[in-house]
Amino acid sequence: MTTLEFLGAAGTVTGSRFLVRTQEATVLVDAGLFQGAKRDRLANWEPFPIDPALIDAIIITHAHIDHSGWLPGLVRDGFRGAIFATPTTRKLCGVLLPDAAHLQEEQARFTNERGFGKHHPALPLYTTEDAANTMPLFRSVDFETPTEVAPGVVIRLTPAGHILGSSSVHLKITENERSTTLLVSGDLGRGNHPLIPGPSVPPSAETVLVESTYGDTRHPAAEQDVAELAQLIRKTAGRGGVVLIPAFAVDRTEVLLTVLRDLMASARIPRLPVYVDSPMALRVLQIYRSAAAEGDPLVCRPAIADRLASADSAIDQFDPGGGLHECMSVEESKSLGELTAPAIIISASGMASGGRVLHHLARLLPNPRNSVILCGFQAAGTRGRALVDGASSIKMLGRYVQVRSDVMMLNSLSVHADCDELCEWVESLETRPRTVFVVHGEQDASAALALRLRELEYNAVTPRQFERVRLP
Ligand SMILES: [Zn+2]
Secondary structure, three states: OOEEEEOOOOOOOOOOOEEEEOOOOEEEEOOOOOOOOHHHHHHHHOOOOOOHHHOOEEEOOOOOHHHHOOHHHHHHOOOOOEEEEOHHHHHHHHHHHHHHHHHHHHHHHHHHHHOOOOOOOOOOOOOHHHHHHHHHHEEEOOOOOOEEEEOOEEEEEEEOOOOOOOEEEEEEEEEOOEEEEEEEOOOOOOOOOOOOOOOOOOOOOOEEEEEOOOOOOOOOOHHHHHHHHHHHHHHHHHOOOEEEEEOOOOOHHHHHHHHHHHHHHOOOOOOOOEEEEOHHHHHHHHHHHHHHHHOOOOOOOHHHHHHHHOHHHHOOOOOHHHOEEEOOOHHHHHHHHHOOOOEEEEEOOOOOOOOOHHHHHHHHOOOOOOEEEEEOOOOOOOHHHHHHOOOOEEEEOOEEEEOOOEEEEEOOOOOOOOHHHHHHHHHHOOOOOOEEEEEOOOHHHHHHHHHHHHHOOOOEEOOOOOOEEEOO
Protein backbone atom coordinates (compact mmCIF):
# COMPACT_ATOMS: atom_id res chain seq x y z
CA MET A 1 0.00 0.00 0.00
CA THR A 2 1.46 3.37 -1.03
CA THR A 3 0.45 6.24 1.22
CA LEU A 4 0.87 9.99 1.24
CA GLU A 5 0.89 12.02 4.46
CA PHE A 6 0.52 15.78 4.76
CA LEU A 7 2.97 16.66 7.52
CA GLY A 8 2.85 20.40 6.82
CA ALA A 9 1.64 23.13 4.44
CA ALA A 10 -1.93 21.87 4.93
CA GLY A 11 -4.19 24.78 5.86
CA THR A 12 -1.12 27.02 6.12
CA VAL A 13 1.51 28.43 3.75
CA THR A 14 4.64 27.15 5.42
CA GLY A 15 6.20 23.90 6.66
CA SER A 16 6.02 21.98 3.36
CA ARG A 17 6.53 18.29 4.24
CA PHE A 18 4.90 15.47 2.28
CA LEU A 19 5.71 11.87 3.16
CA VAL A 20 5.38 8.96 0.73
CA ARG A 21 5.61 5.44 2.12
CA THR A 22 5.66 2.04 0.46
CA GLN A 23 6.74 -1.30 1.92
CA GLU A 24 10.23 -0.70 0.57
CA ALA A 25 10.76 3.03 0.69
CA THR A 26 10.07 6.14 2.75
CA VAL A 27 10.55 9.39 0.87
CA LEU A 28 9.94 12.95 2.03
CA VAL A 29 9.19 15.72 -0.46
CA ASP A 30 10.35 19.01 1.08
CA ALA A 31 11.44 19.48 4.67
CA GLY A 32 10.20 22.97 5.43
CA LEU A 33 10.21 25.08 8.53
CA PHE A 34 6.94 26.52 9.84
CA GLN A 35 7.14 30.32 9.74
CA GLY A 36 4.90 33.34 10.29
CA ALA A 37 2.37 33.37 13.15
CA LYS A 38 3.46 32.08 16.57
CA ARG A 39 0.94 29.20 16.42
CA ASP A 40 2.69 27.99 13.26
CA ARG A 41 6.22 28.55 14.55
CA LEU A 42 5.49 26.50 17.68
CA ALA A 43 4.82 23.53 15.37
CA ASN A 44 8.59 23.42 14.71
CA TRP A 45 9.12 22.20 18.27
CA GLU A 46 6.81 19.20 17.92
CA PRO A 47 8.64 15.89 17.42
CA PHE A 48 8.77 14.80 13.77
CA PRO A 49 5.92 12.31 13.19
CA ILE A 50 8.30 9.51 12.18
CA ASP A 51 11.84 8.64 13.20
CA PRO A 52 14.01 10.58 10.67
CA ALA A 53 16.38 7.57 10.55
CA LEU A 54 13.60 5.67 8.73
CA ILE A 55 13.49 8.16 5.82
CA ASP A 56 15.46 6.88 2.81
CA ALA A 57 15.56 10.06 0.76
CA ILE A 58 14.41 13.67 0.78
CA ILE A 59 13.64 15.72 -2.33
CA ILE A 60 13.75 19.51 -2.00
CA THR A 61 11.68 21.46 -4.55
CA HIS A 62 13.49 24.76 -3.89
CA ALA A 63 15.69 26.50 -1.37
CA HIS A 64 13.15 28.69 0.45
CA ILE A 65 13.29 27.92 4.18
CA ASP A 66 9.62 26.91 4.35
CA HIS A 67 10.61 24.06 1.99
CA SER A 68 14.18 23.26 3.13
CA GLY A 69 14.60 24.74 6.62
CA TRP A 70 13.88 21.60 8.64
CA LEU A 71 16.67 19.59 7.00
CA PRO A 72 19.25 20.32 9.76
CA GLY A 73 16.72 19.20 12.39
CA LEU A 74 16.15 15.91 10.58
CA VAL A 75 19.90 15.33 10.19
CA ARG A 76 20.48 16.04 13.89
CA ASP A 77 17.69 13.58 14.76
CA GLY A 78 19.15 10.72 12.73
CA PHE A 79 18.39 11.19 9.02
CA ARG A 80 21.29 9.65 7.05
CA GLY A 81 19.84 9.26 3.54
CA ALA A 82 20.45 11.47 0.52
CA ILE A 83 18.90 14.86 -0.21
CA PHE A 84 18.05 15.36 -3.90
CA ALA A 85 17.72 18.82 -5.45
CA THR A 86 18.78 20.80 -8.52
CA PRO A 87 22.41 22.05 -8.46
CA THR A 88 21.32 25.66 -7.87
CA THR A 89 18.91 24.69 -5.08
CA ARG A 90 21.82 22.87 -3.46
CA LYS A 91 24.03 25.96 -3.75
CA LEU A 92 21.32 28.24 -2.36
CA CYS A 93 20.71 25.83 0.56
CA GLY A 94 24.44 26.11 1.26
CA VAL A 95 23.82 29.81 2.03
CA LEU A 96 20.33 29.64 3.53
CA LEU A 97 20.59 26.71 5.95
CA PRO A 98 23.68 27.94 7.87
CA ASP A 99 22.03 31.37 8.02
CA ALA A 100 18.77 29.91 9.38
CA ALA A 101 20.77 28.01 12.01
CA HIS A 102 22.72 31.15 12.93
CA LEU A 103 19.42 33.04 13.33
CA GLN A 104 18.11 30.31 15.66
CA GLU A 105 21.26 30.53 17.78
CA GLU A 106 21.06 34.34 17.92
CA GLN A 107 17.42 34.23 18.99
CA ALA A 108 18.16 31.72 21.75
CA ARG A 109 21.11 33.83 22.97
CA PHE A 110 19.00 37.02 22.90
CA THR A 111 16.17 35.33 24.83
CA ASN A 112 18.59 34.00 27.45
CA GLU A 113 20.33 37.36 27.90
CA ARG A 114 17.04 39.18 28.39
CA GLY A 115 15.48 36.37 30.42
CA PHE A 116 12.25 36.66 28.30
CA GLY A 117 11.69 33.02 27.50
CA LYS A 118 9.46 30.52 29.24
CA HIS A 119 12.16 27.86 28.86
CA HIS A 120 15.48 28.09 30.69
CA PRO A 121 17.79 28.05 29.00
CA ALA A 122 16.15 28.77 25.63
CA LEU A 123 17.58 26.47 22.95
CA PRO A 124 17.98 27.04 19.22
CA LEU A 125 15.79 24.85 16.99
CA TYR A 126 19.08 23.59 15.57
CA THR A 127 22.68 24.74 15.35
CA THR A 128 25.14 25.84 12.66
CA GLU A 129 26.86 22.49 13.23
CA ASP A 130 23.61 20.66 12.30
CA ALA A 131 23.40 22.78 9.13
CA ALA A 132 27.04 22.01 8.27
CA ASN A 133 26.34 18.27 8.72
CA THR A 134 23.40 18.56 6.29
CA MET A 135 25.24 19.86 3.23
CA PRO A 136 27.32 16.71 2.46
CA LEU A 137 24.08 14.69 2.12
CA PHE A 138 22.96 16.71 -0.94
CA ARG A 139 22.97 15.08 -4.40
CA SER A 140 22.47 17.26 -7.49
CA VAL A 141 19.77 16.24 -9.96
CA ASP A 142 19.51 18.16 -13.24
CA PHE A 143 16.13 19.15 -14.63
CA GLU A 144 14.34 16.52 -16.75
CA THR A 145 16.70 13.71 -15.65
CA PRO A 146 14.86 10.64 -14.23
CA THR A 147 16.65 9.54 -11.06
CA GLU A 148 15.94 6.67 -8.65
CA VAL A 149 16.05 8.11 -5.14
CA ALA A 150 14.93 5.04 -3.16
CA PRO A 151 13.88 1.48 -4.06
CA GLY A 152 11.00 1.80 -6.54
CA VAL A 153 10.88 5.62 -6.46
CA VAL A 154 12.00 7.50 -9.58
CA ILE A 155 11.80 11.29 -9.62
CA ARG A 156 11.90 13.83 -12.41
CA LEU A 157 12.34 17.53 -11.68
CA THR A 158 10.84 20.15 -14.02
CA PRO A 159 11.37 23.94 -13.85
CA ALA A 160 8.76 25.67 -11.66
CA GLY A 161 9.76 29.27 -12.54
CA HIS A 162 9.53 30.45 -8.91
CA ILE A 163 13.13 31.17 -7.85
CA LEU A 164 16.49 30.10 -9.21
CA GLY A 165 16.65 26.29 -9.34
CA SER A 166 13.02 25.79 -8.26
CA SER A 167 11.32 22.62 -9.42
CA SER A 168 8.14 20.61 -9.47
CA VAL A 169 8.68 16.94 -8.58
CA HIS A 170 7.14 14.05 -10.47
CA LEU A 171 7.42 10.72 -8.65
CA LYS A 172 6.83 7.30 -10.18
CA ILE A 173 6.34 4.96 -7.25
CA THR A 174 6.45 1.21 -7.84
CA GLU A 175 5.47 -1.33 -5.20
CA ASN A 176 4.89 -5.05 -5.82
CA GLU A 177 5.17 -4.39 -9.58
CA ARG A 178 2.31 -1.86 -9.49
CA SER A 179 3.02 1.80 -10.10
CA THR A 180 1.37 5.05 -9.18
CA THR A 181 2.36 8.61 -10.03
CA LEU A 182 2.44 11.71 -7.89
CA LEU A 183 3.20 15.28 -8.91
CA VAL A 184 4.11 17.94 -6.33
CA SER A 185 3.96 21.44 -7.81
CA GLY A 186 6.35 23.03 -5.34
CA ASP A 187 5.93 26.80 -5.46
CA LEU A 188 4.94 27.94 -8.93
CA GLY A 189 6.15 31.10 -10.65
CA ARG A 190 4.30 33.29 -13.09
CA GLY A 191 6.16 33.07 -16.37
CA ASN A 192 7.04 36.79 -16.28
CA HIS A 193 10.14 36.52 -14.10
CA PRO A 194 12.84 38.76 -15.59
CA LEU A 195 15.65 36.29 -14.84
CA ILE A 196 14.34 32.73 -14.88
CA PRO A 197 12.10 30.88 -17.36
CA GLY A 198 8.45 30.20 -16.49
CA PRO A 199 7.12 26.86 -15.26
CA SER A 200 7.40 23.96 -17.75
CA VAL A 201 4.49 21.57 -18.19
CA PRO A 202 5.44 18.58 -16.03
CA PRO A 203 4.50 14.97 -16.78
CA SER A 204 0.92 14.10 -15.75
CA ALA A 205 0.21 12.15 -12.59
CA GLU A 206 -2.71 10.35 -10.97
CA THR A 207 -2.33 12.43 -7.83
CA VAL A 208 -1.35 16.10 -7.92
CA LEU A 209 -0.46 18.47 -5.09
CA VAL A 210 -0.80 22.12 -6.09
CA GLU A 211 0.27 25.13 -4.04
CA SER A 212 -2.31 27.84 -3.29
CA THR A 213 -0.43 30.77 -1.74
CA TYR A 214 -2.52 33.11 -3.91
CA GLY A 215 -5.40 30.66 -4.46
CA ASP A 216 -7.94 33.45 -3.94
CA THR A 217 -6.06 36.43 -5.44
CA ARG A 218 -5.45 37.87 -8.88
CA HIS A 219 -2.20 39.84 -9.24
CA PRO A 220 -2.45 43.30 -10.81
CA ALA A 221 -0.81 43.88 -14.18
CA ALA A 222 2.93 44.38 -13.74
CA GLU A 223 2.97 47.53 -15.92
CA GLN A 224 0.64 49.47 -13.66
CA ASP A 225 2.32 48.23 -10.49
CA VAL A 226 5.81 49.16 -11.69
CA ALA A 227 4.49 52.58 -12.77
CA GLU A 228 3.25 53.11 -9.19
CA LEU A 229 6.62 51.98 -7.86
CA ALA A 230 8.40 54.48 -10.11
CA GLN A 231 6.04 57.26 -9.06
CA LEU A 232 6.59 56.59 -5.35
CA ILE A 233 10.39 56.49 -5.78
CA ARG A 234 10.29 59.84 -7.67
CA LYS A 235 8.05 61.37 -5.02
CA THR A 236 10.25 60.14 -2.16
CA ALA A 237 13.45 61.31 -3.85
CA GLY A 238 11.77 64.67 -4.55
CA ARG A 239 11.11 65.26 -0.84
CA GLY A 240 14.63 64.10 0.13
CA GLY A 241 13.53 60.81 1.66
CA VAL A 242 14.81 57.25 1.69
CA VAL A 243 13.02 54.33 0.01
CA LEU A 244 13.26 51.16 2.09
CA ILE A 245 12.38 47.83 0.51
CA PRO A 246 12.26 44.88 2.89
CA ALA A 247 13.02 41.99 0.56
CA PHE A 248 13.47 38.26 0.75
CA ALA A 249 17.16 37.60 0.40
CA VAL A 250 16.60 35.02 -2.30
CA ASP A 251 15.31 36.16 -5.66
CA ARG A 252 13.41 39.32 -4.61
CA THR A 253 16.64 41.25 -4.25
CA GLU A 254 17.82 40.13 -7.71
CA VAL A 255 14.46 40.94 -9.34
CA LEU A 256 14.27 44.34 -7.64
CA LEU A 257 17.80 45.23 -8.76
CA THR A 258 16.85 44.30 -12.33
CA VAL A 259 13.63 46.34 -12.20
CA LEU A 260 15.42 49.36 -10.68
CA ARG A 261 18.16 49.05 -13.28
CA ASP A 262 15.59 49.17 -16.09
CA LEU A 263 13.72 52.11 -14.49
CA MET A 264 16.96 54.10 -14.14
CA ALA A 265 18.14 53.18 -17.65
CA SER A 266 14.87 54.50 -19.11
CA ALA A 267 15.02 57.60 -16.86
CA ARG A 268 11.69 56.77 -15.23
CA ILE A 269 13.36 57.24 -11.85
CA PRO A 270 16.42 59.31 -10.97
CA ARG A 271 19.79 57.57 -10.61
CA LEU A 272 19.91 56.99 -6.87
CA PRO A 273 22.44 55.00 -4.89
CA VAL A 274 21.08 51.53 -4.07
CA TYR A 275 22.29 49.81 -0.89
CA VAL A 276 21.80 46.06 -0.52
CA ASP A 277 22.08 45.57 3.23
CA SER A 278 21.94 41.82 3.79
CA PRO A 279 25.02 39.59 3.77
CA MET A 280 22.85 36.62 2.80
CA ALA A 281 21.22 38.47 -0.10
CA LEU A 282 24.70 39.40 -1.33
CA ARG A 283 25.91 35.79 -1.21
CA VAL A 284 22.76 34.73 -3.07
CA LEU A 285 23.39 37.49 -5.63
CA GLN A 286 26.71 35.81 -6.44
CA ILE A 287 24.89 32.50 -7.09
CA TYR A 288 22.47 34.30 -9.46
CA ARG A 289 25.38 35.99 -11.23
CA SER A 290 27.18 32.69 -11.78
CA ALA A 291 23.97 30.88 -12.90
CA ALA A 292 23.37 33.65 -15.43
CA ALA A 293 26.94 33.32 -16.67
CA GLU A 294 26.61 29.51 -17.05
CA GLY A 295 23.73 30.05 -19.48
CA ASP A 296 21.63 26.85 -18.97
CA PRO A 297 18.29 27.86 -20.58
CA LEU A 298 16.29 25.75 -18.08
CA VAL A 299 17.88 27.66 -15.19
CA CYS A 300 18.23 31.22 -16.47
CA ARG A 301 16.61 33.15 -19.32
CA PRO A 302 18.98 33.14 -22.29
CA ALA A 303 18.54 36.90 -22.72
CA ILE A 304 20.18 37.45 -19.34
CA ALA A 305 23.17 35.29 -20.24
CA ASP A 306 23.43 37.12 -23.59
CA ARG A 307 23.37 40.50 -21.91
CA LEU A 308 26.11 39.37 -19.53
CA ALA A 309 28.25 38.17 -22.41
CA SER A 310 27.59 41.18 -24.62
CA ALA A 311 29.92 44.12 -25.17
CA ASP A 312 28.31 46.29 -22.49
CA SER A 313 28.66 43.54 -19.88
CA ALA A 314 31.00 45.87 -18.04
CA ILE A 315 27.70 47.17 -16.71
CA ASP A 316 26.56 44.65 -14.11
CA GLN A 317 23.14 43.17 -14.87
CA PHE A 318 22.27 43.64 -11.20
CA ASP A 319 23.73 47.12 -10.74
CA PRO A 320 21.09 49.85 -11.13
CA GLY A 321 22.66 52.97 -12.59
CA GLY A 322 26.16 52.00 -11.51
CA GLY A 323 25.34 52.99 -7.94
CA LEU A 324 25.12 49.58 -6.25
CA HIS A 325 26.60 49.40 -2.74
CA GLU A 326 26.99 46.00 -1.16
CA CYS A 327 26.86 46.29 2.64
CA MET A 328 28.44 43.17 4.07
CA SER A 329 29.66 44.42 7.45
CA VAL A 330 27.66 45.63 10.43
CA GLU A 331 29.58 48.94 10.25
CA GLU A 332 28.45 49.49 6.65
CA SER A 333 24.90 48.67 7.70
CA LYS A 334 25.03 51.11 10.62
CA SER A 335 26.47 53.84 8.41
CA LEU A 336 23.17 53.85 6.47
CA GLY A 337 21.68 55.56 9.52
CA GLU A 338 23.66 58.67 8.49
CA LEU A 339 22.19 58.89 4.97
CA THR A 340 21.11 62.46 4.27
CA ALA A 341 20.44 62.32 0.51
CA PRO A 342 17.75 60.26 -1.26
CA ALA A 343 18.65 56.60 -1.62
CA ILE A 344 17.15 53.15 -1.92
CA ILE A 345 17.86 50.49 0.71
CA ILE A 346 17.03 46.84 0.09
CA SER A 347 17.30 44.77 3.24
CA ALA A 348 16.06 41.43 4.60
CA SER A 349 13.86 39.97 5.89
CA GLY A 350 11.03 40.36 3.41
CA MET A 351 8.19 40.18 5.95
CA ALA A 352 10.15 42.32 8.45
CA SER A 353 10.12 39.38 10.86
CA GLY A 354 13.80 39.89 11.68
CA GLY A 355 17.18 40.88 10.28
CA ARG A 356 18.85 44.22 9.61
CA VAL A 357 15.70 45.68 8.06
CA LEU A 358 14.21 46.15 11.55
CA HIS A 359 16.79 48.83 12.40
CA HIS A 360 16.03 50.66 9.15
CA LEU A 361 12.26 50.42 9.71
CA ALA A 362 12.57 51.72 13.28
CA ARG A 363 14.51 54.73 11.95
CA LEU A 364 12.59 55.44 8.73
CA LEU A 365 8.92 54.64 9.47
CA PRO A 366 8.25 57.65 11.76
CA ASN A 367 9.32 60.20 9.08
CA PRO A 368 6.71 61.06 6.39
CA ARG A 369 9.52 61.90 3.94
CA ASN A 370 10.40 58.21 3.60
CA SER A 371 8.67 55.30 1.88
CA VAL A 372 8.52 51.61 2.66
CA ILE A 373 7.73 49.24 -0.19
CA LEU A 374 6.76 45.67 0.59
CA CYS A 375 6.91 43.05 -2.09
CA GLY A 376 6.03 39.41 -2.02
CA PHE A 377 3.78 37.39 0.25
CA GLN A 378 3.25 38.80 3.75
CA ALA A 379 2.14 36.03 6.11
CA ALA A 380 -0.53 36.66 8.73
CA GLY A 381 1.01 37.73 12.04
CA THR A 382 4.13 39.33 10.56
CA ARG A 383 5.09 43.02 10.77
CA GLY A 384 5.00 43.15 6.97
CA ARG A 385 1.35 42.11 6.96
CA ALA A 386 0.55 44.66 9.72
CA LEU A 387 2.11 47.44 7.60
CA VAL A 388 0.15 46.37 4.50
CA ASP A 389 -3.01 46.31 6.61
CA GLY A 390 -2.39 49.96 7.60
CA ALA A 391 -1.16 49.63 11.21
CA SER A 392 -0.48 53.02 12.80
CA SER A 393 2.33 51.66 14.97
CA ILE A 394 4.40 48.50 14.87
CA LYS A 395 6.29 46.80 17.67
CA MET A 396 9.93 46.09 16.93
CA LEU A 397 13.14 45.81 18.94
CA GLY A 398 11.06 45.95 22.11
CA ARG A 399 9.23 49.23 21.43
CA TYR A 400 6.35 50.66 19.41
CA VAL A 401 7.33 52.63 16.31
CA GLN A 402 4.90 55.08 14.75
CA VAL A 403 4.14 54.59 11.04
CA ARG A 404 4.16 57.97 9.26
CA SER A 405 6.05 57.11 6.07
CA ASP A 406 4.31 56.06 2.86
CA VAL A 407 3.72 52.32 2.68
CA MET A 408 3.16 50.54 -0.62
CA MET A 409 2.54 46.92 -1.47
CA LEU A 410 4.04 45.78 -4.74
CA ASN A 411 2.09 42.70 -5.75
CA SER A 412 2.94 42.20 -9.38
CA LEU A 413 6.55 41.25 -8.68
CA SER A 414 5.24 38.22 -6.82
CA VAL A 415 7.19 35.01 -7.42
CA HIS A 416 3.96 33.06 -6.95
CA ALA A 417 1.37 32.25 -9.57
CA ASP A 418 -2.05 33.81 -8.88
CA CYS A 419 -5.36 31.92 -8.85
CA ASP A 420 -5.81 32.05 -12.64
CA GLU A 421 -2.25 30.90 -13.25
CA LEU A 422 -2.58 28.04 -10.72
CA CYS A 423 -5.71 26.79 -12.52
CA GLU A 424 -3.91 27.10 -15.86
CA TRP A 425 -1.04 25.00 -14.50
CA VAL A 426 -3.41 22.20 -13.43
CA GLU A 427 -5.26 22.41 -16.76
CA SER A 428 -1.97 22.28 -18.70
CA LEU A 429 -1.36 18.69 -17.55
CA GLU A 430 -1.88 16.32 -20.43
CA THR A 431 -4.01 13.82 -18.50
CA ARG A 432 -6.54 14.72 -15.79
CA PRO A 433 -5.38 13.67 -12.33
CA ARG A 434 -7.70 11.48 -10.27
CA THR A 435 -7.28 13.75 -7.28
CA VAL A 436 -5.86 17.24 -6.78
CA PHE A 437 -4.81 18.12 -3.24
CA VAL A 438 -4.69 21.87 -2.71
CA VAL A 439 -1.88 22.65 -0.25
CA HIS A 440 0.47 25.46 0.79
CA GLY A 441 -2.08 28.22 1.33
CA GLU A 442 -3.94 29.90 4.17
CA GLN A 443 -7.30 28.16 4.63
CA ASP A 444 -9.39 30.65 2.65
CA ALA A 445 -6.93 30.68 -0.26
CA SER A 446 -6.76 26.87 -0.45
CA ALA A 447 -10.55 26.54 -0.18
CA ALA A 448 -11.08 29.11 -2.95
CA LEU A 449 -8.72 27.34 -5.35
CA ALA A 450 -10.23 23.92 -4.55
CA LEU A 451 -13.69 25.34 -5.28
CA ARG A 452 -12.56 26.73 -8.64
CA LEU A 453 -10.97 23.42 -9.57
CA ARG A 454 -14.17 21.57 -8.61
CA GLU A 455 -16.09 23.93 -10.90
CA LEU A 456 -13.72 22.71 -13.62
CA GLU A 457 -14.78 19.18 -12.61
CA TYR A 458 -11.59 18.20 -10.86
CA ASN A 459 -11.75 16.05 -7.73
CA ALA A 460 -10.07 18.79 -5.67
CA VAL A 461 -9.74 18.65 -1.90
CA THR A 462 -7.91 20.52 0.86
CA PRO A 463 -6.18 17.97 3.10
CA ARG A 464 -5.93 18.43 6.86
CA GLN A 465 -2.62 18.58 8.70
CA PHE A 466 -1.35 15.02 9.37
CA GLU A 467 -4.01 13.51 7.09
CA ARG A 468 -2.92 10.26 5.46
CA VAL A 469 -4.32 9.01 2.14
CA ARG A 470 -3.76 5.94 -0.04
CA LEU A 471 -2.39 6.57 -3.49
CA PRO A 472 -4.21 4.76 -6.33
ZN1 LIG B 1 9.05 29.42 -2.29
